Amino acid sequence: MTGWEYLIVSLPAFEAAKHTQGQSAAVDVLNREGANGWEAVGMSTLNDSNVAVLLKRRTTDEHASQRGRPSRPD
Secondary structure, three states, X not given: OOXXXXXXXXXXOOOOOOOOXXXXXXXXXXXXXXXXXXXXEEEEEOOOOOEEEXXXXXXXXXXXXXXOOOOOOO
């Protein structure tokens, strides 16, 4: 049976791309979480106009050692 773990992250405010189209602090957060095995499966706009993203990944022994310590936006 496949086990899943879930994480909700609030993205930094969206900014216009400066030098490279599509690069922003929000994209950096998603890329960092993706490198740790997280996949975005849903998004929601919050009352304060921020965006929350639901992420999931398969549970493994490696991930279990990191549980409760997701990376945080700078």
